[in-house]
Amino acid sequence: MFKEPYFPFGTHVSAKIFPGATELSGHSRDRVERVTELDGIRGLAIALVLVWHYVHSQLHEVAPGTPLAFLKQALSFTWSGVDLFFVLSGFLIGGILLDHRESRNYFRVFYIRRVCRIFPLYYAHLALFVILIAFGAGQAPGLYRLFDTAGLPLWSYATFTQNIVMASRVVMGSDWLAVTWSLAIEEQFYLVLPFIIRFAPPRALPWILGGFLLMAPALRAMTPGAWAVIGTPWRADSLMAGALLACFVRRPGFMEAIVAGRRWLYTVFWILLGGAVSTVFITARFPFNLTFTFFWLAFLYTALVLIVLVDRGGWIASIFRQRMLVWLGAVSYGVYLFHQAVNTLLHGLIRYLPPTIMEWEGLAVTCLALIVTLVMAGFSFRYFERPVINYGHRYRYDR
Numbered sequence: 001m002f003k004e005p006y007f008p009f010g011t012h013v014s015a016k017i018f019p020g021a022t023e024l025s026g027h028s029r030d031r032v033e034r035v036t037e038l039d040g041i042r043g044l045a046i047a048l049v050l051v052w053h054y055v056h057s058q059l060h061e062v063a064p065g066t067p068l069a070f071l072k073q074a075l076s077f078t079w080s081g082v083d084l085f086f087v088l089s090g091f092l093i094g095g096i097l098l099d100h101r102e103s104r105n106y107f108r109v110f111y112i113r114r115v116c117r118i119f120p121l122y123y124a125h126l127a128l129f130v131i132l133i134a135f136g137a138g139q140a141p142g143l144y145r146l147f148d149t150a151g152l153p154l155w156s157y158a159t160f161t162q163n164i165v166m167a168s169r170v171v172m173g174s175d176w177l178a179v180t181w182s183l184a185i186e187e188q189f190y191l192v193l194p195f196i197i198r199f200a201p202p203r204a205l206p207w208i209l210g211g212f213l214l215m216a217p218a219l220r221a222m223t224p225g226a227w228a229v230i231g232t233p234w235r236a237d238s239l240m241a242g243a244l245l246a247c248f249v250r251r252p253g254f255m256e257a258i259v260a261g262r263r264w265l266y267t268v269f270w271i272l273l274g275g276a277v278s279t280v281f282i283t284a285r286f287p288f289n290l291t292f293t294f295f296w297l298a299f300l301y302t303a304l305v306l307i308v309l310v311d312r313g314g315w316i317a318s319i320f321r322q323r324m325l326v327w328l329g330a331v332s333y334g335v336y337l338f339h340q341a342v343n344t345l346l347h348g349l350i351r352y353l354p355p356t357i358m359e360w361e362g363l364a365v366t367c368l369a370l371i372v373t374l375v376m377a378g379f380s381f382r383y384f385e386r387p388v389i390n391y392g393h394r395y396r397y398d399r
Helices: 036-054 067-099 106-134 154-158 162-169 178-199 205-222 226-230 233-249 254-260 262-282 293-310 315-319 323-330 332-351 360-392
Strands: 012-014 023-025 030-034
Touching (some): 036 293, 036 323, 036 332, 036 360, 067 293, 106 154, 106 178, 106 332, 178 205, 178 233, 205 226, 233 254, 254 293, 262 293, 293 315, 323 332, 332 360
Antiparallel strands (some): 012 030, 023 030
C-alpha cells in the first residue's frame, strides 16, 4: 500500500517532465518530484506583495525628485507579485488537471482538495471580520478603514464574487478583505479550467488556452479601468500562460528543445525583465494599468518558471532554494490573507492613523505588523491549514 506524499501546495511535478523522479503518488502510482524552487518562487511572489503594501503603498506625499520618491517609483514593480501568483497557479493547477484528466473521479477529487486548501482559512478570516463588526470594532478610533465595507455585500465575499462587485462599483472595500479580489479570480478560474482540460481535444487544448490568453489584453483595451485590473476574463493571460506552460512541458520533445536552447530562454527572460522594469521609469502613471503590461508580465513570469524547471543547477534556480523564500512560499496563503488586516489594525490601535512609514513611529509599527503577520501565518499553516490539506489528500485520483 502506497501512502500519498504530503503535497502542501502542489509543487510536485510529473515524472513526465523529470524522468528521474522516484516518488510515487496515489493509487495510480504517478511518479512525481518535488520542485522546491517552485515554493521559492511563491515566496518571491508574497515578498513582492509585502513590499508593495508595506513600503510602496505607505510612502505617502513624498516630495518629487527626492530619494524617497525614486524609491517609491522603483518599487512600483512589486505590485506584479500577484501576476507571479497567477502564473504559478495556472502552471501547477493546470499540471494536476492534465495529469489526471482521464480519472473517473477527476472533478470530485480536484474540488475536494481545492476546498480543503482554500476554504477553511478564508472563511475563518471572513467570520472573524463579521464577529468584530458585530461587536462594534468598526467604531473604534483609527479602525474605520479596516471594517468599512464601502457598501460591498458580505454575500459577495462568501461566494468569491467580490471582484465583480468591486469592479462594478469601483471600490475595494475594507482593508481586512480588500486583497481577496485575487482569490476570487483564482476560484473563478478553478470553475472553468477543469472543464476545458477534461473535454477539450488534446490537440486543440493549446489553441483554446492561447485564445483565452489573447482575449485578456483585448478586453483590457476595450474596457479599461477597474475591470481591467480585477476582472477574471481581463486577467486571464497570467493564469492561462501558466496552464499553457503546463500543457507544453508534457509534450514530447518540448523540454529537450528548451534545455538545448536554454541560452535563448535566458535571453528572452532578461529582455522581458528589462522591459517590465523600464515601465516603472518610463511613465509616471501607475505602470500596471496599461493594456499590454499584464500580458508582458505573464510571459516574464512564465519564462522564470520555465528557467527553474530546465536549469535547476543554475544560479537563478539556486536563489529559489533559499530557506527563507521556501518557507515564505509555504506560509504564503496566510501571509496574503493576514498582512493588510494586521498592518491596518496595529497602526489604528497604536497610532490612530492609516498605515504610513513617513516617520520612525510608523516604520516601527509596520515592522511589528510584518513580524506578527509572519508568526500568525506560520502557526496557521502548521496547526490549522496543514491538517486540513492532509485530509483533502486522502482523496486520490483513480485511473
